[in-house]
Amino acid sequence: MILERYLTIGEVARRSGVAPSALRFYEQRGLIEAQRTGGNQRRYERTTLRRIAFVRTASRLGLTLDQIADALATLPDGRTPTAEDWRRLSRRWRGLLDERIAVLERLRDDLDSCIGCGCLSLERCTLQNPEDRAAALGPGPRYLEGDSPSDVGGGT
Amino acid sequence: MILERYLTIGEVARRSGVAPSALRFYEQRGLIEAQRTGGNQRRYERTTLRRIAFVRTASRLGLTLDQIADALATLPDGRTPTAEDWRRLSRRWRGLLDERIAVLERLRDDLDSCIGCGCLSLERCTLQNPEDRAAALGPGPRYLEGDSPSDVGGGT
DNA sequence: CCTTGACCTCAAGTGAACTTCAACTTACAG
């Protein structure tokens, strides 16, 4: 007999906005877990929704799934995490966000001065400073946020 | 034009900080071009350095190479681009940057209020608002679910 | 002439975060 009402993967997907395939993927990566029915189907505890919320939010902030897994590993083992547990983890994002905003603002200022001269000179322009590159956005294009940048890139 | 000193791919790589393999890749994607020697080696015009600077900077701002190619396509055909040409293109980045910064700031504010409660609640938390999410990641995760997670009141 | 280092092409690999596919199996309403 099932006292607690567990959630199927479809229910979790609907309520979290995360596709079933992504949930399976998260499980594979050790981010979430599930019970199984006799017929091998996943059944999620309700607290998993909060865990997924954490993962999605951290992901939006630009953390990799590995980093998120690390953060989740600091949660208490035996018991269901409390609000304070989640608070503790979330607080760490604050600094990260501040940093990223600062990097973008610096980039914007540099851009302003470069628009002034139109140079994009490799020798002089701050925009071309390789040191900044590491700090900027990590590898590859991370569009953290949505813009359909197509209206800037031109075309269509 | 015969007097112009052309640059080898290695020289361009050193001066631009972009790896030779990346330069070949950019060429393949139509972002830059080069003359060839009798022995089929690339020789770059000096103005190519500025073009590469543009590509790298736009890339740092989060534009895809396709979008950058579109932008470059608006440069005048016949002549070497002037400082004003580059200025015109760069100006369009300004708005993009502003937008991105604004989004991150909003996210930070939301985070602040969420840290207050530690909830990360799917029902209440702005951070979990699916509308934001659609805008969040551009290409990539596609959810086929059209449901809003606002069903079932009581919750956890 | 010979060696060495820079260069060439094309194909395949990388990594992040998923999605899609094929080929089943399970859960449950009627």
Next chain:
DNA sequence: CTGTAAGTTGAAGTTCACTTGAGGTCAAGG
């Protein structure tokens, strides 16, 4: 009991921006 929606697996595919590797050529100095 049966039809079917929803679930299962593992492998492979996707996108982006490159890098790496194999196998070969070119340019320049001694």
